[in-house]
Amino acid sequence: MNGDKARIAVVGAGRMGIGIAQVFAYAGHPVDLIDIKERSEPESARILQEATDQIRGNLKFLASLGLMDERSVEPMMGHIACHDSSELETVLPQADVVFEAVPEILGVKQSTFERIGAAARAEATVASTTSTFAVDTLATYIARPQRFLNTHWLNPAYLIPLVEVSPGAATDPEVLDGMLALLERIGKVPVKCAPSPGFIVPRIQALAMNEAARLVEEGVASPEDIDKASRIGFGIRFAVLGLLEFIDWGGGDILYYADRYLENALSADRFASPAIISGNMASGRTGMKAGQGFYDFSSRDLSAYQQETMKKFVDLLSHLGLMPAPGEVYSGQFKV
Template identity: 35%
Template sequence: MTHSTVAHGEIHRVAVVGSGYMGGGIAQVLALSGATVVLADVDGERAAAALNRLIEQADRFESSGLFDAGSGEVLRQRLTAANSVEDAVASADYVTEAVFETREIKREALTRISAAAPEQAIIATNTSAIPIGELAEAVERPERFLGVHWMNPAPFIPGVELIAATQTSAHTIETVEAFIRAAGKVTARVADSPGFVANRLQFALYREAVKVVEEGLATPAEIDLVVSSTFGFRLALFGPFAIGDMAGLDVYAAAYATLAASLGDRLDAPASLTRLVDEGHLGLKSGKGFLDIDEADVPQLLSYREKAYHALSSLRRQLGPPPGL
């Protein structure tokens, strides 16, 4: 992971409330990208312990090539621990809450944060599934509040979801988007709905995987092997709409018909997919699908796909199987 000394627009001083695995990773990313970061937790002792853990971890990551040289020293200079939530947020430009994923604990933390932070400070929650509009009720001046959903482990997963509540100002989301992108992350603005996009999709897949086990079709280990070496392999490089358009939406519609005949209407073809197929929009083979990919880009896209799959296959062979799995 790289680090920089460049400031990020209006955000220079950051407080991270909740110094566990998720909050600690966020703190590392933001400190290494140029911000001054203060950690807070239930008390100063826990925050100080987290600070030591994060610096020691950065030293290990640095020696194993996962962080750039000098990362540990950067964290020693830019990352500190506070004795309380109030002390941590008192001069912050941006506060991210990353406490335990329950409504009560998050609302309590956000109430304390918004009461103690400067009026102009932007406040974010790292909730995985709780609607942002609901949590905004605990925040004074909720126009400065939004969801910023990082993925675990934060230093290495590139994607971050940005979720505005109805009260969130355009300035707030634009400022945070620029800040998170400057930290090297890939941002996507998604609507405020339980689970947002990443977890809604992830948990839908998990539910279906558990049902496959319950039906005796495969073991958990076999399912993991199938997913990681087939469509999950492709998902490392492309999203579901790009994969579908490349495969052919008529192929997808036919597969849904077979699935629905055996498994019921929960696996019916989506209406918008059926409509596109009926209109002759089949993906790359017809020039348009869910995505509108220019015909001139198709040869380069397919060439990229083959090179990318080859490179990913080579990486998997180099890394070998995950220990214990």
Template identity: 50%
Template sequence: MTAPDSMPSPRVAAVGAGRMGRGIAIAFAYAGHRVSLVDLRERSDDAWQRLQAEARGEIEASLAGLAALGMFDADLVPTISARVELVRADAAAKALSAVELLFEGVPETLEAKREAFEVINAHCPEDAILTSTTSSILVTQIAEFVHRPERFLNIHWLNPAYVIPVVELSHHPRTDPAVLARAKALMEEIGKLPVVCGPTPGYIVPRLQALVMNEAARMIEEGAATAEEIDKATRYGLGLRFAALGVVEFIDFGGADILHHASREMSASVDAARYQAPPILDRMMAQGRLGLKSGSGFYDYAGRDVGAYRADVLLRTLGMLRHAGLWRAPVSTTVG
């Protein structure tokens, strides 16, 4: 589905016409917004025509892929695609001068970011919200390149940007809280689920998933399990549970003491550095804050209907089982 063209719309631009910029453009266009996809690199006429054809082709193919999977009527593909305007470098100044919300998505080097923000600073309105989409550079480093750093934050999209709902908003000490709140609201308006973190390496999702992926690779190297068995275990065990329960919620649900004891055993048998429990778990154990079973943990359960909460968690899990096609009805006749 898509929002009507008549809806109020901030003027949005994505600087950098690569994969990330195209994904962001699709996300906003799908939600009914007109988007400028701005290329800052000086190109020959032939090179610009090739880039236009490539970008337009990818946008239309991505939308057609969603339509083919039944996500919306294929007749809407041209309408949605037409909301994305491809802007050549020599027209960038005009496009940027009208921007309210900008996403920088140039290559992941400080020099490329610095050069991009020289252009952005020169042409964007003073009250524009400026963001980077970097996946590897700290927001505090890029903030140094921004004329008005109080109007700057990082918004990290997870690929495919037009599919995955979570976007990670990383702010720095000088980010205006009102700017952060406005950026969060704009993401919610296009159907995203913004999560907020400080200027921390790896944000939330990449920091967690890197640990899991590295450990899976180690298990294959050690001969502990095959890639196929690990993937089956993560899709229908680990992944299914964490789709029903958040990671921190999962700690509280099972008990911080369970994680504490498991960490102790794994640090002794596998690797002390990788599996040592963090100090916060030691403090929670000492305070008796074990999670749901004690009434408080990372969350406070005072006054909560624990029975209803457990039933809700079970319902979420059953929903994931049904989605995976793994729920089986009871056998009506006795076997044997």
């Protein structure tokens, strides 16, 4: 990569490709957005114009929120050049990093990577934005698998900070380090993930969404109340504490016994504790109160950690308008 302003090519002008192009243009990178699908010239021009209009609209939205000066919108748009499929072989040799963002159809991925592999220069990093296919499967379609890895962005890509980065068996460690550094420079929060179905977030959220649907199916609560509970109870806590951090905070033993109750009460083995929870119980690694859990708390200032965490909760609740104001106090009695 040529410094902080690597030239980026995005192959695929759908929702994800548009979002990634915007992210890099916003960060000042030159970007080539390529509509890979074979279309008539008027149709391709329409698709690319719609992509341009969407990016401009998103940037104006950010400006309306005070996140940027509206006068910066058009200069940022100037970082993006749009191309139809016929221009791919001309454009890709200039790119330092190529992001594939075509539909999740294996045959489409294969044909796209064959063209990318033939056109991209040998030193370019190539990344798929797939949410479905393992990196080592896709690597068989690329000319230089050592320069290839998966980068799973979450929609909307221009807002969600997280990018799950999954290197393959052949990925050069320097390519991985370069991608992580590039994503951090543009303000993203990358996490490294082994090749596994569902990466991290989709795998967790699939379970949560299916369980929410079951609650409706079983008549436990209305969709409105389930969503209210998930936003205000589930979402707020896990915006501050990670899932494993939350286990350690409350105690792995609490989860272990809750799992056993739910497994028996609902006659559903999906609530059975994984072996790592049972193993932590057996070894006394029950979390913060034990000094060890998924994290090591033995050398941490627990009072400062707890206060810092609770402050984050209060700040978030206050921002969302969910932190109740205190009642007025007269002579030790609350005025209501």
